[in-house]
Amino acid sequence: MTGGARSPSSAPAARLIEELRRAGIADERVLAAMARVPRDQFVPAAFVDHAWDNVALPIGHGQTISQPLVVALMTAALEVTDRHKVLEIGTGSGYQTAVLAPLCRRVFTIERHQALLHEANKRFAALRLGNVTSRFGDGTKGWPEPAPFDRILVTAAAAKLPVTLQELLAPGGVMVAPVGAEKGKQMLVRVRRTDEGFKTEDLVAVRFVPLVEGLPRNPRRPVEAAST
Incomplete structure (x- = not known):
């Protein structure tokens, strides 16, 4: 992991990683990254006792921190390497971002809830994730300025594949995104640009929670920040 992030050594963390292995996660790079991210620092205080359980947990604003198995599946499906520039749509608590950070060259992450982004940025700074750049904004529009991206990860479900985001992929790039209605069937889809x-x-x-276009009412001034 970039910087000096500490490695969780608790028995609950070790049990979770072993559970992921038993569930079929075979990518050791992904497992190692997840083993080093202190998930208990990414959940509200009321849910700390369940931080290492293989479940999704609420983080406020109608959002969740994804089930660790889903994080592992999505990260492995992304086929990310340390040469890749990654766009993440939906920062949330920052947990998925922190898992991606040691696996890639740089992560650009967008969040539409400024309060969530503020807390995520504090976590990135505490973990000294020097290759994460965050932005408050509408994720459905992507982040055109640093495009193209080698990899794109979407952490909320669109009713259909978001073409705007696909177009930000570099040749040979990969996007992983949940697709489907909020109350209907959703499928994790991998897109390759050929x-x-x-x-x-x-x-x-x-x-997943739905991918929402636009920003919440009365948002504060847009903020862009690179962790140090």
Whole structure:
């Protein structure tokens, strides 16, 4: 992990990683990254006792920190390497961002709830994640300025594949996103940009909060920050 982030050594963390292995997660780079991220620092105080359980937890503003198994599946499906520039849509608590950070060259992450982004930025700073750049904004519009991206990870479900985000992929790039209605069937989809266009494949059924266009009412001034 970039910087001096400490490694969780608790028995609950070790049990979670072993549970992920038993569930079929075989990518040791992903497991090692998740083992080093202190998930208990990314959940509200009321849920700290469940931080290392393999469950999604509420983080406020109608959002959740994803189930660790889903984080592992999505990260592994992204096929990210340390040469890749990654765009993440939906920072949330910052947990998925912190898992991606040691696996790639740089993470650009967008969040539409400024209060969540503020807390996530504090966590990034505490963990000294020097390769994370965050932005308050509408994730459905992507982040065109630093595009193209080698990898794009979407952490909320769109009713259909977000074409605007696909277009930000570099040739040979990969996007992983949940697709489907809020109360209907949702599928984790992987998109590859090829010379012929976009190739998609269904991976696994999932359940995510919806990808919402626009910003909450009366947002404060947009903030962009790079962790140090």
